[in-house]
Every structure is written in C-alpha cells, then in structure tokens.
Amino acid sequence: MISEKKKYLLVFTISLFIGLIFGTTAGAANFTNICSVFVGQTSTCGNTGNFTNSMTDFTNTLYDNFSGPNAYQIKFNNAKTIPDVDRGAPVYGLYKIRDNKNGTVKTYYGFDGKYLTDKASFSITTNHTASYYPSTHQRPNTELFIKTGDIADCLAEPFSCKTLEHLSQFSIR
Amino acid sequence: MTFKKSAILSISGLCLGIVIVFIFSFITETNSSAYANTGQLKVVSEKLIERSNDSNLSKEKLTKVPFHAKVKTPTSLPFEADKIFDEVQAYTGESVESITHYYNTNKNSYISIGVTDENVIPADEGIVDLQTKKGTVQYFDNGVFQFIFINEDGLFYTIKAQKNIKKPELKFSKDELISIVTGLKAH
Numbered sequence: 001m002i003s004e005k006k007k008y009l010l011v012f013t014i015s016l017f018i019g020l021i022f023g024t025t026a027g028a029a030n031f032t033n034i035c036s037v038f039v040g041q042t043s044t045c046g047n048t049g050n051f052t053n054s055m056t057d058f059t060n061t062l063y064d065n066f067s068g069p070n071a072y073q074i075k076f077n078n079a080k081t082i083p084d085v086d087r088g089a090p091v092y093g094l095y096k097i098r099d100n101k102n103g104t105v106k107t108y109y110g111f112d113g114k115y116l117t118d119k120a121s122f123s124i125t126t127n128h129t130a131s132y133y134p135s136t137h138q139r140p141n142t143e144l145f146i147k148t149g150d151i152a153d154c155l156a157e158p159f160s161c162k163t164l165e166h167l168s169q170f171s172i173r
Numbered sequence: 174m175t176f177k178k179s180a181i182l183s184i185s186g187l188c189l190g191i192v193i194v195f196i197f198s199f200i201t202e203t204n205s206s207a208y209a210n211t212g213q214l215k216v217v218s219e220k221l222i223e224r225s226n227d228s229n230l231s232k233e234k235l236t237k238v239p240f241h242a243k244v245k246t247p248t249s250l251p252f253e254a255d256k257i258f259d260e261v262q263a264y265t266g267e268s269v270e271s272i273t274h275y276y277n278t279n280k281n282s283y284i285s286i287g288v289t290d291e292n293v294i295p296a297d298e299g300i301v302d303l304q305t306k307k308g309t310v311q312y313f314d315n316g317v318f319q320f321i322f323i324n325e326d327g328l329f330y331t332i333k334a335q336k337n338i339k340k341p342e343l344k345f346s347k348d349e350l351i352s353i354v355t356g357l358k359a360h
Contacts, residue, residue, distance in 0.1 A: 008178065015183040049214035060214075097296075106296040112333070113317030113341075128296065143264070146214065151283050151338045155256060155276055158221035163262050164214035 033168040035064070042067040042077070045142075047168045055148040055160045056088030058116060062144045062166040074132045074140050074170050079108075080123040081144065083116035089153060090116050093145030093163065095124065101131035101138045115150070132172050141169040221258035221274060235259055238271045240290045243326055248356040250284055251336075251349040252277040281338045284353070287331040295322045305351045312350070317341050321350050323357075330357070 035045030043066060050059040065077040076097050083090075092111035099106070110124045130140035144166040147154065154161035235241055238261060254275035262270045270289040276282070300313045303321070311322040321332040332353055336343040 011179050011183055015185070049212065051214045104292045104294055107293050108296050109313055109315050109318075109320055110297050112315055112320075113335075124297075126296070145217070151274075151276070151335070154221055155258070155274075158223055158258055161221050162216050163218035163260070165217045165264070167215060 033166075034171070035066070035168055036171040036173045037066060037068040037074070038173050039068045039071055045168050045170065047166050049164070049166055051090075051146075051148065051162075051164055053148060053160055053162065055153055055157060056085070056090045058083060058085040058088070058090050058146075060084070060116060060144075060146060060166070062142070062168070064142050064168055064170075066170060068132075068172045069129070071172055072132055073129050074172065075129045076126045076140075076142065078123055078125045078127075079142065079144070080121055081111070081116075082121050085117050088148070089150050091147050091150050092116065092122065093147055094143075095126075095145075096143045097126060097128050097130055098141050098143065099130035100140060101133050106130075111144070113150075116146070130170075132170070134171070136169075139169050139171050141167060143167050217264060218260050218262040221260050224257040224259060235261065235271055237261070238269055239267075240288070240328060241271070243328060243359075244271065244288050245325070245330075245357040245359050246273070247275075247286060247353050248358050249352055250275055251345055251352070252280055252282040252284075254284075255279075280336075281340075282336055283338050284332065284334045286353075287333070289329050290327060291329060293322075293329040293331075295320075303347060303351060305354050307355055307357075310351075310354055312347065314344070319345055319350060321354060323354060325357075 033045065033047040035043065037043040045064040045066060046061055047064070048059065048061040061082045063080045063082070065079070067075045067077065069075055079095055081092070092114050095108040095111050097106040106126070106128050108124055108126065111122055114122060132139060146164045146166070148160060148162045148164065149157065255278050256276040258274040260272045260274065262272065264270070268289065268291050270287050272285055272287040274283070274285045295311055295313065297313055297315070300311050302309050303312045307325070313320040313322070317335070319334045323330040323332070332350065334345050334350060335341060336345050
C-alpha cells in the first residue's frame with residue numbers, strides 16, 4: 001500500500017515533470033543560442049556547435065561581438081570563428097545578419113569556401129546595426145553556415161553533403 | 174487522497190516546473206559571453222540530389238519551394254555540365270533557398286546558382302557593380318569563389334563560380350559570368 005504522503009509526493013513529482021517539459025517546449029525557440037546586452041554595453045556571444053558524419057567530425061565556435069547603442073537597435077561589430085577539425089575537410093559558407101524587424105538579410109561572402117582547417121581562426125568586420133523589438137520573431141539573429149565537405153567531397157558523396165547552421169538570436173536587456 | 178489536495182499539488186508542480194525553465198532561460202540569456210550551446214549544429218540541407226539519378230525526387234523537392242514557378246534557369250554556362258545537383262536549404266522561419274550545382278568533371282569547373290525570395294543585401298567590402306544587358310548586377314571575388322548577385326522579379330540570385338576547383342587562382346572572365354546572367358530564362 002502506498003501511503004497518503006507518498007501519493008501526494010508522486011502527484012507533485014509528475015506535475016513538476018510535466019511542468020518542466022511544458023516550460024521547455026513553450027519557451028523553445030528555433031535558435032541554438034540566445035544572447036543579450038544592456039543598453040550602452042558591448043558583449044560577445046559565443047555559439048559552439050559540433051557535427052559528425054561519414055564526411056567529417058568537427059567543432060566550431062562562432063563569436064559575435066555586439067553592442068546595444070539604444071533600446072531599439074543592436075549593433076554587430078564583428079564575427080570570429082574558432083574551428084577544431086578532427087576529420088574531413090568542412091568548409092565555411094555564408095554569414096548572415098538577419099534584421100527580422102525590417103525583413104532584410106545582410107549577407108557576407110568572405111568566409112565562403114574557406115576550409116575550417118586553413119587557419120586557427122577567421123574573422124570579419126560587420127559594423128551593421130539591426131533593429132530590435134522585444135518580440136522573439138522580430139529580434140535580429142546571426143547565422144553562419146558550414147558545409148560538411150568541399151565541392152569535390154560533396155560531388156563524390158552527395159548524400160552525406162549537409163549544410164549546417166550556427167544560429168544566434170540577440171536581445172536588449 | 175482528496176481531489177482538492179491533488180489538484181493543488183498538480184498545479185503547484187506544473188507552475189514550479191515552468192518557473193524553473195524560465196529562470197534557467199533568463200540566466201542563460203543574461204550570461205551572453207558564455208557558451209550557451211555545445212550541441213550538434215542545426216542541419217538546414219540534408220543532401221544534394223543528382224538530377225540524372227533522382228529526377229523525380231529533385232522535381233518533387235524543387236516544386237515545394239514557394240517561388241519555384243518564378244525561378245529562371247541558365248540557358249548557357251561557360252562549360253558543359255556533366256553533373257547537376259539540386260539542393261534546398263531551409264532557414265529560420267519559412268525562408269528557403271533553392272540551389273542548383275553544375276559541374277564539369279574533366280575541367281573541374283563548378284558553378285552554382287542559388288535563388289531566394291528574401292531581401293538579401295550583399296555586404297562585403299570590395300563588391301563592385303557590373304553593367305549587363307539586363308541592368309546592373311554586383312560582382313565579388315573572395316579569393317575562393319567569384320560571385321554575381323542579381324535582383325530580378327522579387328528574387329535574389331547568387332551565381333557562385335570556380336573555374337577549376339583544384340586551382341582556385343584560375344578565374345572565369347567577367348564576360349563569361351555576365352553571359353550566364355543574360356542567359357537566365359523562365360522555364
């Protein structure tokens with residue numbers, strides 16, 4: 001026989017568990033990383049991701065340096081990557097700053113086609129100010145794409161040739 | 174066990190769970206310089222689909238692109254493509270880009286043409302304007318690829334080219350690239 005106390009504890013635990021799942025699902029945005037900054041301050045948003053398949057095995061970190069000039073804008077100063085490749089020849093693709101409030105996508109092609117193994121780090125100056133609105137779907141975000149292999153690899157193994165994305169969203173605190 | 178007590182406990186448990194998740198999210202968002210994620214990168218394109226092998230799959234995939242009917246395709250390339258692959262990249266929200274990859278095995282020449290209905294603004298330093306019969310397009314060379322950017326009929330086209338994938342120093346002439354632009358036709 002389960003005691004009355006244990007029954008209450010069981011009900012509470014199950015509810016807590018459901019609450020945790022609900023909270024995670026309800027708050028889950030389609031972003032791998034969320035970073036914020038106080039007005040007048042500058043910060044760096046680090047987004048580390050890894051990937052393994054038959055073509056490659058690597059980890060890459062994207063650092064977005066950004067600031068909050070006012071309550072309605074986020075300025076992106078520069079972007080830097082730190083790759084760490086264990087196997088294969090993954091290559092960078094585009095870097096985008098998506099201004100969701102204004103519906104524009106500033107796109108940088110400087111990384112495109114560069115092997116992650118070419119350098120210890122890559123960086124680009126962006127100096128782009130995007131609009132900010134607290135609503136999640138109107139916050140700006142940055143995206144860096146990585147292809148699991150170069151053109152030759154992808155043509156040889158088209159089924160394993162995937163395009164991957166570092167995705168970060170930004171807000172003002 | 175009374176119904177009233179169970180209900181109170183259930184609601185308290187649910188609320189506590191939600192509060193814990195939101196406090197955790199708040200801490201994560203505040204701590205912006207920390208690595209908030211070390212998981213697997215998001216896959217936005219699963220594979221390349223070879224036209225000769227998977228024509229139906231290719232067609233099926235491409236027709237799902239909302240602006241597919243408006244997409245123009247090249248009538249001439251600087252080489253004869255013996256391998257053609259299609260790819261659809263699905264980004265955040267509903268936006269997609271359809272990309273066709275053209276390759277010549279003997280010459281190791283490569284061109285891809287990507288199309289999206291997003292309002293893309295190329296932002297690299299060193300982008301220059303080129304005049305064509307179709308109007309002004311933009312040109313950029315990042316040392317690996319040559320790019321042509323075209324805004325036409327509400328779509329943004331990116332032509333990405335490498336004359337020899339084993340010798341990135343070899344380049345297509347601008348006239349060769351412009352002829353791709355002028356040869357883009359609705360199907």
